[in-house]
Amino acid sequence: MHNSPIIAVDVMGGDHGPAVNIPGAIEAARTYGIRLALVGDTEKIKAELDRLPSGMLSGKVVYDIVHTDEVAGMDEKPSDILRRKKNSSIQVACRLVKEGKADGIVSAGNSGATVACGMFIMGRIPGVDRPALASVMPTEKKPIVLLDVGANVDCKPHHLFQFGLMADAYARDLLERESPRIGLLSIGEEEGKGNSQVKEAYDLFKMAKNIRFVGNVEGRDLFTGDVDVIVCDGFVGNVALKLSEGLSTSMSRILKRELLSSFLAKIGTLLARSAFKRFARMVDYAEYGGAPVLGLKGIAIVCHGASNAKAITNAVKMAAAFVEKKTNERLVEAISANEELTSFGKAVKN
Amino acid sequence: MHNSPIIAVDVMGGDHGPAVNIPGAIEAARTYGIRLALVGDTEKIKAELDRLPSGMLSGKVVYDIVHTDEVAGMDEKPSDILRRKKNSSIQVACRLVKEGKADGIVSAGNSGATVACGMFIMGRIPGVDRPALASVMPTEKKPIVLLDVGANVDCKPHHLFQFGLMADAYARDLLERESPRIGLLSIGEEEGKGNSQVKEAYDLFKMAKNIRFVGNVEGRDLFTGDVDVIVCDGFVGNVALKLSEGLSTSMSRILKRELLSSFLAKIGTLLARSAFKRFARMVDYAEYGGAPVLGLKGIAIVCHGASNAKAITNAVKMAAAFVEKKTNERLVEAISANEELTSFGKAVKN
Numbered sequence: 001m002h003n004s005p006i007i008a009v010d011v012m013g014g015d016h017g018p019a020v021n022i023p024g025a026i027e028a029a030r031t032y033g034i035r036l037a038l039v040g041d042t043e044k045i046k047a048e049l050d051r052l053p054s055g056m057l058s059g060k061v062v063y064d065i066v067h068t069d070e071v072a073g074m075d076e077k078p079s080d081i082l083r084r085k086k087n088s089s090i091q092v093a094c095r096l097v098k099e100g101k102a103d104g105i106v107s108a109g110n111s112g113a114t115v116a117c118g119m120f121i122m123g124r125i126p127g128v129d130r131p132a133l134a135s136v137m138p139t140e141k142k143p144i145v146l147l148d149v150g151a152n153v154d155c156k157p158h159h160l161f162q163f164g165l166m167a168d169a170y171a172r173d174l175l176e177r178e179s180p181r182i183g184l185l186s187i188g189e190e191e192g193k194g195n196s197q198v199k200e201a202y203d204l205f206k207m208a209k210n211i212r213f214v215g216n217v218e219g220r221d222l223f224t225g226d227v228d229v230i231v232c233d234g235f236v237g238n239v240a241l242k243l244s245e246g247l248s249t250s251m252s253r254i255l256k257r258e259l260l261s262s263f264l265a266k267i268g269t270l271l272a273r274s275a276f277k278r279f280a281r282m283v284d285y286a287e288y289g290g291a292p293v294l295g296l297k298g299i300a301i302v303c304h305g306a307s308n309a310k311a312i313t314n315a316v317k318m319a320a321a322f323v324e325k326k327t328n329e330r331l332v333e334a335i336s337a338n339e340e341l342t343s344f345g346k347a348v349k350n
Numbered sequence: 351m352h353n354s355p356i357i358a359v360d361v362m363g364g365d366h367g368p369a370v371n372i373p374g375a376i377e378a379a380r381t382y383g384i385r386l387a388l389v390g391d392t393e394k395i396k397a398e399l400d401r402l403p404s405g406m407l408s409g410k411v412v413y414d415i416v417h418t419d420e421v422a423g424m425d426e427k428p429s430d431i432l433r434r435k436k437n438s439s440i441q442v443a444c445r446l447v448k449e450g451k452a453d454g455i456v457s458a459g460n461s462g463a464t465v466a467c468g469m470f471i472m473g474r475i476p477g478v479d480r481p482a483l484a485s486v487m488p489t490e491k492k493p494i495v496l497l498d499v500g501a502n503v504d505c506k507p508h509h510l511f512q513f514g515l516m517a518d519a520y521a522r523d524l525l526e527r528e529s530p531r532i533g534l535l536s537i538g539e540e541e542g543k544g545n546s547q548v549k550e551a552y553d554l555f556k557m558a559k560n561i562r563f564v565g566n567v568e569g570r571d572l573f574t575g576d577v578d579v580i581v582c583d584g585f586v587g588n589v590a591l592k593l594s595e596g597l598s599t600s601m602s603r604i605l606k607r608e609l610l611s612s613f614l615a616k617i618g619t620l621l622a623r624s625a626f627k628r629f630a631r632m633v634d635y636a637e638y639g640g641a642p643v644l645g646l647k648g649i650a651i652v653c654h655g656a657s658n659a660k661a662i663t664n665a666v667k668m669a670a671a672f673v674e675k676k677t678n679e680r681l682v683e684a685i686s687a688n689e690e691l692t693s694f695g696k697a698v699k700n
Binding site: 139140150153154185186187194195196198218219220221222223224232233234235236238239240241242243244245246247248249250251253254259262264265267268269270271273274 | 489490500503504535536537544545546548568569570571572573574582583584585586588589590591592593594595596597598599600601603604612614615617618619620621622623624
């Protein structure tokens, strides 16, 4: 049998816990042959496994249960979870990777804690200054990678530079782009536009080896799909990500209210229903599963707390693909090829 | 006759120049009795005036033409325009305010140049460290003020603080909010979330006099309308503004494509047409006219380069209302009441 990756799933994480994580993870195991380490309360895990439709747990599904009944809260400070909750499901899942018992983790729990545990338990890839949280975003064309979306709120120019290098590897392997176009998020397309951080990062990107830097992009370019990667600091990226979610929700809500306000419009909406459904699927974040933390020894996929089973399935699939394609090897290559330039960036601005 | 404000319009500015600026400005003069100073090439201005429907230039419409044939290009550097194009329509318009011949300006031209000329020709209000570009944004409820959206890309915490104070005055007078709720854009609602700049600005806001600070807000809160003012630095604000424009355009385009893909959906769309129209109007930036530069002696309204005549009309109306309501007096009060706190902010982080 082919040795498929083992993905540790933080079963206790997220708003819905095992009720969503178990069916989501098992579906990934069943469909893609991914092996699982289900980390959490054994009793609750077994109860959810019992609830699955018969046939879902056929011989093809391979999983271990790794018991722990300590849970990291959604509102607890990541540093507290890291220091005090040694047996929380997220810490146990990360240790499985560190000990070589799993290849990556998936969690819909406290995202700050997942990033922190990933960094301090799984560990950084040597040469990577700051692991970054990347989000795969829907656009008018193909999905793109936006990073950092929240792991690093105060960044130096050389951090932005490394985010771009890591995302290049990700876009090549996971989004299957032959030569990803990398853009730097700014407030004007011309060189020289932006804040001081972005202007200095621009200079590093311009000199970078083995990547295709296309210059600055603006907020409006996030959804056209004309680049493959958009680099920004974690503060800006997090605002952009949440703003996008918020605006698409608000627009749908306003449109719905308008459409329900007259009889003719109601009939019209019924007739156009399938188009609305395709539209909703196109902007549905669950399609993309979760946000990978790039730069770790292994891989961690951070899922939205409100994730449904489909999002968990897609996140487990994403983690396994990342491992199978050996994306970290490609990432290390990109980082090392640009090591001197990164050092130069550090020296200029520290 | 009531002495209505005089608004200087940079007739040559914007993608469409006089063809849009003249009908837009005259409509504001005709409807609201605002007096105009039309700044630009006399011949082109007269040609457009001749083109207006008969009756639009009735006795009620009061305007002067201030001739200049130098134009500031959309792609020229603001500092170059400021230094070298002394007779550009934007500089001449700003000088009219400085010389007391006009009360405010409206321009759809190079927005960086408008901010720069506003600051260096019209001048800052004493006590204001950095004038800020504010944008009035549509939300699910009432419109709100987002600032800064691009005048200041590298900000200190006390700059953010003053942005909030200025926007408070604006929201009271122009949006008619009795006690505007002021939020600070960050990446989590709890105190202590954000980058270092935002965390320090939070401390200043918490101690502020005479304003209603409601704490951090997130990207997703931009369109719910649950606060009246959202404060951020000009880099983040500009990304947020352009991202919002881009996403609503992309969503409309995707939806249209989906709706035109089947016969039933096409029929449905026809039936729902009036709802779609109301929706489009609700998210139409032209309704709000333009973005005021707060903190100047006088007022400058920056319009989108692609503005239509309606946007210009609304911008001229906005400028006149700002003058009539004496919003700068209110702004000065808010700034002075918090002068010591601002100084404290400067001392802590400089």
